[in-house]
Amino acid sequence: MKFFIDTANLDQIKEANDLGILDGVTTNPSLMAKEGIKGIDAVMQHYKTICELVDGDISAEVVSTDFATMIEEGKKFAAIHKNIVVKVPMIKDGIKALKWFTDNGIRTNCTLVFSAGQAILAAKAGATYVSPFIGRIDDSGWDGIELIHQIRQIYSVQGFNTEILAASIRYPNHIIKCAEAGADVCTCPLSSILGLLKHPLTDIGLAQFLEDAKKFA
Ligand code: E4P
Numbered sequence: 001m002k003f004f005i006d007t008a009n010l011d012q013i014k015e016a017n018d019l020g021i022l023d024g025v026t027t028n029p030s031l032m033a034k035e036g037i038k039g040i041d042a043v044m045q046h047y048k049t050i051c052e053l054v055d056g057d058i059s060a061e062v063v064s065t066d067f068a069t070m071i072e073e074g075k076k077f078a079a080i081h082k083n084i085v086v087k088v089p090m091i092k093d094g095i096k097a098l099k100w101f102t103d104n105g106i107r108t109n110c111t112l113v114f115s116a117g118q119a120i121l122a123a124k125a126g127a128t129y130v131s132p133f134i135g136r137i138d139d140s141g142w143d144g145i146e147l148i149h150q151i152r153q154i155y156s157v158q159g160f161n162t163e164i165l166a167a168s169i170r171y172p173n174h175i176i177k178c179a180e181a182g183a184d185v186c187t188c189p190l191s192s193i194l195g196l197l198k199h200p201l202t203d204i205g206l207a208q209f210l211e212d213a214k215k216f217a
Contacts, residue, residue: 001179002056004187006167008035008046010053012190017054019193024056026131026167026187028087028111029063044080051081059109059129061087062097070097078106085109085128090118095125102126109165119151123160129185133168134178144168145177152182172196 002023005016008031016022027050037046047060060077062070070093074086078101086101087109088094094110101108102125109129110122114137122130132151134144151164163184169175172195178186 001183002185003193004057004059004165004185005193006031006169006187006189008032008037008050010035010049013050013053016190016193021193022054022056023185024058024083024085024187025050025054026059026087026109026165028061044076047077047080047084051083054083056083057085057107057129058083059085059087059111061111062089065089065091065093067093067096067100070094071100074101074106074108087111087131088127090122095121098122098125098127110162111167114147116147116150116154119162119164120154120158120160123155123158123162127162129163129165131165131167131187134166134174135168135170137168138170145174145181148178148181148183156182172198 003021004024004026005013005022006026008027013025037043050058062073064070064073077084077086085107088097090110090112098108098110107128109131110127111131113119113130113132119130132147137144137147148166165185165187166178166183167187169188169192172192175186175188175192
């Protein structure tokens with residue numbers, strides 16, 4: 001399973017990248033706004049900076065909802081760097097845009113996916129990635145991990161090549177459950193990635209080893 005970091009914060013991206021296990025970055029308009037990025041030039045520059053920091057797929061999300069403008073936005077994003085993946089919302093014009101980008105050699109990430117039916121449409125349109133929002137599904141009282149299982153089953157049975165990119169990760173166990181369910185990618189906040197490291201028995205064991213090491217230093 002590939003690990004993406006789900007942020008537009010450059011310090012967090014660098015920290016995750018320094019671990020040597022980062023395969024890419026996802027952003028969305030809310031994450032960009034959180035970093036205080038304003039105006040199209042600043043947005044484009046920010047994506048360029050992220051592409052220079054991380055050697056992996058970088059999702060850049062369109063903010064229009066009609067086919068023609070999505071295509072224009074996506075073409076501009078794709079021209080920034082070869083690793084840019086254009087993120088398109090799961091709406092009617094989004095499906096048409098996914099198909100257009102696929103036919104024109106531009107890779108895509110279909111975002112805001114909350115059902116197996118939506119995941120089938122994204123795959124039919126040739127999306128490179130489909131992003132089911134695990135945490136938001138859990139928040140609404142359903143089971144986000146169950147959706148990953150369902151999409152995995154459908155894609156395997158049908159032979160769809162679209163990669164399942166589990167998004168809206170809230171905590172480390174989501175990552176473990178996504179790996180178990182066969183997600184191809186998990187995009188995570190830095191805190192969830194670092195949370196995988198933690199175990200009290202590791203800390204206790206290491207403290208003991210370091211104490212004992214003094215005896216033969
Ligand atoms: C990533 O592609 C998504 O936009 C992101 O994971 C959404 O996460 P949230 O539900 O925590 O906002």
